[in-house]
Amino acid sequence: MINFQYARASNVADAVRLIAAEPTAKFIAGGTNLIDLMKENVERPTRLIDISRLPLTGVEETTGGGLRIGALVPNSDLAYHPLIAERYPLLASAILAGASAQLRNMASTGGNLLQRTRCHYFYDTATPCNKRTPGSSCSAINGLNRQHAILGTSDACIATHPSDMCVALAALDAKVHVAGPSGARAIDFADFHRLAGDTPQRDVNLGADEIITAVELPAKGFAEHYSYLKIRDRLSYAFALVSAAAALELDGDTIAEARLALGGVAHKPWRDREAEAALRGQPARRDSFVRVAELLLRDAKGFAHNAFKIDLARRTIVRTLSQAAAATPQSQAGKKIR
């Protein structure tokens, strides 16, 4: 047992003040990831700053027609919120594909964004891992890498980001609102998570003294043509081998706008603007989707045990886009199950 101090933040300014004063402290929200990492001795915060009672639990409409989701809204509440189920069913589907009901009740919106990789070497302190101990090497590159990345990998780390919710937020062009000692700022979702590069210890572009206060969704929710498909080893309670969030706007049978994000394949939710642009103006048909899958996966690289993910990703992209186009999202959350 490693000793740590505990403090409860009374408001956002207090939380920022506490973390800025002690860089080795950590915020705790639902605790579903942080406590596991502490039990495994991977995270060793000197102080837990409890933010779970801060008033960041609202889902409010913005003047721009979107929604602002407080960082402490539990994943379950968010998935079943009427405005999310009605206007952003892609997000509801992705959330409900993750974890279990009990975990979703505890897990917070902000914590979901900051959950750490499920690479088993990262959790095993007996093995080298550049993310846990920079410079120690990566055990996965020549090890058991079935779960690992095929896109945007580096020689330092081939871990994946495990979140389902974040794949949908990437496709929806969300923004992350944060507060720190020098004030508040908003980060585009595409810039929030990082590729591993040569600093795999840094998952996100968030200062150590900053707190996530909210996630903002733009007005466009793609509630007609969307699909979230998660391929995993078991039907529930397993992380994605590959997942895809697709959102389309159709003009007749022609694609007017396309969003496509992948999970389970990279260090961050993966979006490829060139592939999305290539879909615009194309007929919403299988051959267009096959071409875009080839384009998106042009630089994919497999390792000893995960090369199968390249073909799996190809088929997942085609199926997800086909389901979105047909308005058959195969979703438990949306209202348009046909």
Ligand SMILES: Cc1cc2nc3c(=O)[nH]c(=O)nc-3n(C[C@H](O)[C@H](O)[C@H](O)COP(=O)(O)OP(=O)(O)OC[C@H]3O[C@@H](n4cnc5c(N)ncnc54)[C@H](O)[C@@H]3O)c2cc1C
């Ligand atoms: C068995 C199991 C299965 C799971 N399966 C899935 C799955 O299939 N799909 C999926 O997407 N997820 C899955 N999860 C992960 C789960 O969704 C995350 O653990 C959860 O979302 C984290 O939220 P939390 O509030 O509990 O975070 P915590 O554990 O409290 O915190 C996580 C990290 O975020 C930081 N933090 C939290 N809130 C803030 C904030 N507002 N500002 C700044 N920093 C903050 C903490 O300091 C910590 O570093 C699973 C988890 C478990 C244990």
Ligand code: SF4
């Ligand atoms: S893939 Fe990343 S997290 Fe996993 S062992 Fe290598 S450096 Fe560590």
